[in-house]
Amino acid sequence: MKELVVISGKGGTGKTSLVASFAALAPNAVLADCDVDAADLHLILAPDIRRRTEFRSGHRASIRAENCVGCGRCAALCRFDAISETFRPSAGARAFAVDSSSCEGCGVCVWNCPANAIDFDEQVCGEWFVSGTRHGPMVHARLAPGAENSGKLVSLVREQARELANQEHRDLVLVDGPPGTGCPVIAALTGASGVLVVTEPTVSGAHDLARVLELANHFKIQAAICVNKWDIHPAQADHIESAARAAGATPVGRVRYDKAATAAQRQGLAVVEAGVSPLADDIRTVWNNWIGMNIP
Numbered sequence: 001m002k003e004l005v006v007i008s009g010k011g012g013t014g015k016t017s018l019v020a021s022f023a024a025l026a027p028n029a030v031l032a033d034c035d036v037d038a039a040d041l042h043l044i045l046a047p048d049i050r051r052r053t054e055f056r057s058g059h060r061a062s063i064r065a066e067n068c069v070g071c072g073r074c075a076a077l078c079r080f081d082a083i084s085e086t087f088r089p090s091a092g093a094r095a096f097a098v099d100s101s102s103c104e105g106c107g108v109c110v111w112n113c114p115a116n117a118i119d120f121d122e123q124v125c126g127e128w129f130v131s132g133t134r135h136g137p138m139v140h141a142r143l144a145p146g147a148e149n150s151g152k153l154v155s156l157v158r159e160q161a162r163e164l165a166n167q168e169h170r171d172l173v174l175v176d177g178p179p180g181t182g183c184p185v186i187a188a189l190t191g192a193s194g195v196l197v198v199t200e201p202t203v204s205g206a207h208d209l210a211r212v213l214e215l216a217n218h219f220k221i222q223a224a225i226c227v228n229k230w231d232i233h234p235a236q237a238d239h240i241e242s243a244a245r246a247a248g249a250t251p252v253g254r255v256r257y258d259k260a261a262t263a264a265q266r267q268g269l270a271v272v273e274a275g276v277s278p279l280a281d282d283i284r285t286v287w288n289n290w291i292g293m294n295i296p
């Protein structure tokens with residue numbers, strides 16, 4: 001089974017729009033939306049959710065007032081200033097509370113409370129789903145607002161997608177990866193068969209691409225690139241493709257700027273589903289060139 005990941009150096013490059021078309025073109029694939037901080041593949045693929053599971057990760061401290069003896073040790077030890085004195089329930093008594101939005105879940109207060117008065121529950125940080133779409137099964141997720149550990153959720157979504165592909169004898173997992181070069185991207189790339197980096201013909205696009213290709217090289221993943229909206233700045237598109245070749249990546253095609261992309265989105269369709277257009281031809285070419293590469 002191959003696992004192909006589509007990423008971009010930053011958001012807004014048109015990555016998900018391309019992935020939606022690839023989903024329509026890919027035979028026998030399981031789709032995985034790993035852009036868990038800003039998932040939007042579902043807007044085009046309209047998944048029918050079949051299984052929904054809580055994503056739990058990390059812990060938060062909370063003080064049981066009835067057991068707290070008011071010594072203040074927890075507040076003195078918390079390096080994140082998440083614990084403060086609140087009110088005096090009676091003369092001479094002190095009380096403390098945890099601000100859960102400041103708590104980093106390090107556990108220091110829990111281990112050092114002499115009265116064992118601090119709970120340390122696991123947090124629900126979001127949900128992940130197994131769904132059906134018109135282009136095959138999809139695993140996707142939603143991270144709760146402000147929740148962390150998106151890298152862990154990305155790994156979970158990929159793992160579930162691979163498991164589903166094994167169960168259903170599907171030979172491809174197609175991953176819509178997160179943007180950037182941080183922990184979620186590393187989680188999306190580790191162990192993948194191949195990566196397609198979607199970029200745009202701008203100076204920042206070139207800069208972001210260089211960083212992403214460094215990552216792909218580090219993980220020894222065969223990298224391809226595609227310049228989206230290349231005709232906005234053809235010279236910069238040339239420059240980006242040259243730089244990508246120098247970094248060991250293969251340009252697999254260019255995608256033009258075309259209002260057909262927005263028109264398809266308005267209809268809730270991938271570009272290649274929305275009828276014949278030069279843009280759809282560009283996307284087909286990129287897909288065929290990418291899967292035609294000798295990816296192990």
Ligand code: SF4
Nearest residue numbers: 068069071072074113
């Ligand atoms: S260390 Fe324990 S007993 Fe002391 S103030 Fe904190 S919660 Fe209360």
Ligand code: SF4
Nearest residue numbers: 078103104106107109
């Ligand atoms: S778990 Fe760590 S960060 Fe959270 S309140 Fe306790 S000491 Fe502070």
